[in-house]
Amino acid sequence: MGQRRLEGKVAIITGGAGGIGEATCERLAKAGAAVVVADINIESARKIADGICAGGDRAVAVQFDLLDTVSINDLVSVTMAEFGQIDVLHNNAVYNPPEAFNADGGFLEMDSTVWDNIFAGNVRAGMELVRSAAPHMIARGKGGAIINSSSGASGHGQLTMSAYGASKGALNSMTHYMATQFAPYKIRCNTMILPAVLTKGLEALFTEEQIEQFVSHTLMKEATRPADIAAVVEFLASDDAKMISGQLWKI
Numbered sequence: 223m224g225q226r227r228l229e230g231k232v233a234i235i236t237g238g239a240g241g242i243g244e245a246t247c248e249r250l251a252k253a254g255a256a257v258v259v260a261d262i263n264i265e266s267a268r269k270i271a272d273g274i275c276a277g278g279d280r281a282v283a284v285q286f287d288l289l290d291t292v293s294i295n296d297l298v299s300v301t302m303a304e305f306g307q308i309d310v311l312h313n314n315a316v317y318n319p320p321e322a323f324n325a326d327g328g329f330l331e332m333d334s335t336v337w338d339n340i341f342a343g344n345v346r347a348g349m350e351l352v353r354s355a356a357p358h359m360i361a362r363g364k365g366g367a368i369i370n371s372s373s374g375a376s377g378h379g380q381l382t383m384s385a386y387g388a389s390k391g392a393l394n395s396m397t398h399y400m401a402t403q404f405a406p407y408k409i410r411c412n413t414m415i416l417p418a419v420l421t422k423g424l425e426a427l428f429t430e431e432q433i434e435q436f437v438s439h440t441l442m443k444e445a446t447r448p449a450d451i452a453a454v455v456e457f458l459a460s461d462d463a464k465m466i467s468g469q470l471w472k473i
């Protein structure tokens with residue numbers, strides 16, 4: 223790193239209190255951005271924002287709920303009140319409470335309410351965040367970057383997690399529409415298609431042997447960590463990526 227290439231920018235990171243979100247908030251703040259740690263889990267979001275501020279960088283924690291349109295609009299209003307501009311929106315949060323995660327199985331046993339909630343959290347909220355934040359980017363006239371976090375699960379079939387996989391597929395598709403519609407304003411939209419990323423949460427679910435086995439099947443023979451994703455977000459958020467839009471990046 224060594225440079226503060228996001229100096230003067232303001233970034234909203236949804237799911238900022240999660241495994242990948244925390245690493246991303248910290249990385250973007252170190253690169254000079256003022257960071258909004260946006261999450262339903264406000265205690266953890268506050269701890270992360272406080273840690274960033276203690277290190278001399280700028281951050282604020284804001285609570286919101288992916289399923290609540292009013293809270294999404296409030297998140298954007300609070301960001302504008304706090305920092306006066308929005309340059310980067312990272313749609314990183316995922317709707318994954320245990321009742322939805324555990325019920326997201328195959329099509330034959332799918333509960334329509336579970337399906338609807340997963341789509342509301344992972345797809346509708348992404349649209350609403352953009353609908354709310356992009357007008358501020360457009361009004362300022364300095365462009366912007368929208369970065370979505372999708373999953374490898376969007377590109378292949380599984381016996382389970384049908385709604386999750388399909389919702390991430392919708393995010394992939396939205397990338398092209400957003401990139402097309404916002405290009406006149408120099409607002410770029412890109413999506414990272416993430417592999418299994420070894421967050422603390424995920425690591426706790428596996429034995430060391432299972433992780434070793436999983437790593438042996440990766441191209442780089444190395445587990446992808448949250449910091450690896452944060453580095454990609456920093457690049458996509460920066461002006462170094464000014465010619466990159468409408469791309470699905472398989473990490």
Ligand SMILES: NC(=O)c1ccc[n+]([C@@H]2O[C@H](COP(=O)([O-])OP(=O)(O)OC[C@H]3O[C@@H](n4cnc5c(N)ncnc54)[C@H](O)[C@@H]3O)[C@@H](O)[C@H]2O)c1
Nearest residue numbers: 237239240241242262287288314315316371373416418419
């Ligand atoms: N970790 C992986 O292996 C992996 C793989 C593929 C894709 N992804 C994607 O990367 C992103 C981040 O994943 P992660 O592993 O850091 O997840 P995580 O579960 O650690 O973090 C998700 C964050 O979203 C927040 N959140 C949950 N419900 C919310 C709601 N209703 N409103 C607002 N915030 C809410 C949680 O509080 C949490 O802080 C997700 O979009 C996920 O689908 C992760």
